[in-house]
Amino acid sequence: MKNEVKAEVDEIVASGGRRPHLCVLLVGKDAARISSESIKLPESTSQKTLLQVIDKLNKNQEVDGILVQLPVPGHINERSVCNAIDPSKDVDGFHTVNIGRFCADQQAFVPATPAGVMEIIRRTADATTTICHRYTPPEQLTVFTKTADILVVATGIPNLITADMVKEGVAVIDIGINRIKDEKTGKIKLVGDVDFEGVSKKASYITPVPGGVGPITVAMLMKNTMKAYRKEINFD
Template identity: 40%
Template sequence: MTAQRIDGKALAARLQETVAARTAGLGATQGLRPGLAVVLVGSDPASQVYVRSKRRRTAEAGMQSFAHELPEDTGEAALLELIARLNTDPAVHGVLVQLPLPAHIDPMRVLAAIDPAKDVDGFHVVNAGRLATGQPGLVPCTPLGCMMLLRERHADLSGLHAVVLGRSNIVGKPMAQLLLAENCTVTVVHSRSRDLPMLCRQADILVAAVGRPELVRGDWIRPGATVIDVGINRVVRPDGTARLIGDVAFDEAAAVAGAITPVPGGVGPMTIACLLANTLIASCRQAGLPDPDLTPAPGA
């Protein structure tokens, strides 16, 4: 068996095209242009690259991009003051604070300060609570992207057994909630779970989100299962060059699974595309408009 490769890069491009079209229509009919403010504290190289990509993609979608780059020694009070200003700025519909923050700043306090209506990362406890109770809210971008990738493979998820490997607030927990909302039977496994391979082999859908390179081996996969690899791990080869690999041993898993996302080119591109989608949704809700239809055009 050779698994179908689920192309996150292609789906992300289709979603961004849809977002750009809806954004243009919103401007033409309502005179409204969604705006995304991205706040970066410090000079972490990986964060800088990611933030630049977000800004570029925001502009490509026809949205306003507001950049706030603060020095490493910025105090927590100053950061909270900036967030308060962004919360009340009518041109800003989405506020994103890039993580990780410097050690002297409490990330939970910062995330809690963002207006839930502008929390396009979906990390605020209000949005987490809405997701858990089935109410409308802003959904974390990576799990939202994972769900869209799953729908590329499965028209109906109802009744499938989904195993989520990882229990973080950013991916694992919201992923489980989204799968429950699709009527999956959901098992969440983590570092304290007993016999991880056995639990993973039960999955029709396996979502790996633990940040451990190639933890999931081929013999952990149920034949024909769909594997969503959220991990992005930078590993250095013996010659000193680096490469990105996932939490799943891709070649081994692809020989067993029915479908699998690659790393890179799977979940990663979907995260930024879903950030743009959340910004558009947030702008519509703040203007009292219905949520836009963001169903991507069918792939080729």
């Protein structure tokens, strides 16, 4: 996917065009970030100042995509920030215009993580979807997970899905990112919502945490930025 975006960019540059430009705003300290131009603002930054920065980027014709790294500090209203971004530059797909257009089956920027999951499935398979959630009773949840050919997990519960809950040959996409204490080392480590060690012995395909869906999310963000650059979505 990154190679596909690179080929598009190379073609644009070779024909004399400017490179697509993504701007990422980080307010305070956050471990998650991508490789791009970053505007770092202190945690004490007021909501008014942040909105002014976003407005300036909205008006900058050299900026194609804008992403505000979430979460923002508690004194800033997250929804106000997401809605301050020009929908045509909202490559994270969090503006209510993009959310609404997506729900209405219209062209829209789709958030990069679910878009990445769909890209994985689209390139390898098709499926009928069944939805459970973190409050589905365990015995009922197991009924559904055991019948799944493709299992996409995003609950925020470490190691929720264990080997006895899946069938042989299942394909597993683990979106969970949980920080837990390693009992052996005492250090904090990242784990998914799936017991990777156990489930990987039965799965035909499984994404690890970290290093699985994360890089695909970044790739989809680049693809969304390319869409914004090419103005493929008409917001008029």
